Amino acid sequence: MTGHAHKEHSGEQLLSAAQNVLTNAGEQWTAMRADVFETLSEQERPSSAYDIADALSTRRGKRVAANSVYRILDLFVRNNLANRIESANAYLVNTHPGCQHDCIFLICDECGKTVHIDNDQLTGALRKAGNAKGFANVRPVVELRGVCDDCAAR
Template sequence: MATHAHHHHEHHGHDLADAAQKALTAAGEQWTDMRADIFAVLATFDKPASAYDIADLVSQKRGKRVAPNSVYRILDLFVSNNLASRVESANAYLANAHPGCLHDCIFLICDTCGSATHIDDDSLTGNVRKAAEAAGFHAVRPVVEVRGTCADCD
């Protein structure tokens, strides 16, 4: 499978949080302490995390219970502003390591270890968009998920 090679600046740690904050404020949204805490916790996961997992860790960090519904709302904001991606089949989220670069999501999900690798292939997702348009459907943002076994578990 050919993926289009373009170079992302992969952000990590504080650099990732700074990039996320800049992207969100550039979109006209506020970077609140709660949003910062949720993003910081989300960014620690190397596998897709549920809102409940994130709520538990943010609750521990803040010393008071944070409702999963509040986390869901913020995660939806992050997804709509390209700070996070949602793995639809797992109802779980991953921080976007390059929030300034918008691509349709293609996830390779391992059924054994639960890892989700995000790849970019603009020609593939472009064809998905074209097929949707040909069927009279306006695709907002295609998400392609391929389930199987990763190289580490194979």
């Protein structure tokens, strides 16, 4: 597996790293963006904008619109603070904000557990193949579906 080194963050370090990445990109770290990021970081599985909006509505004591959450999640994906799981229309927090690379996601069809792995050789080959066909700004999205060890053992 060809990968690269990056620092995984959690808790307050993760929030601080995300804030730094976003503000360094010229964006504001608002209270709502902080709440969305924190809520997303607390999720154990990929979550939809509706899941995040529901959790935020409970946390804030007032309704939060999913459309607002979608816009913020899109901003997070553009700035590498979150990853979008395309096949599930769901999002995962990026625990190493600022580290630019293409993730390969392993997704359990039974419980939804999602693990990411790095293989720059594989994603680089996909990017190169896209470029060879005349595509620019190729962004590989690789998702492997199967059954995790825990579910397979049941």
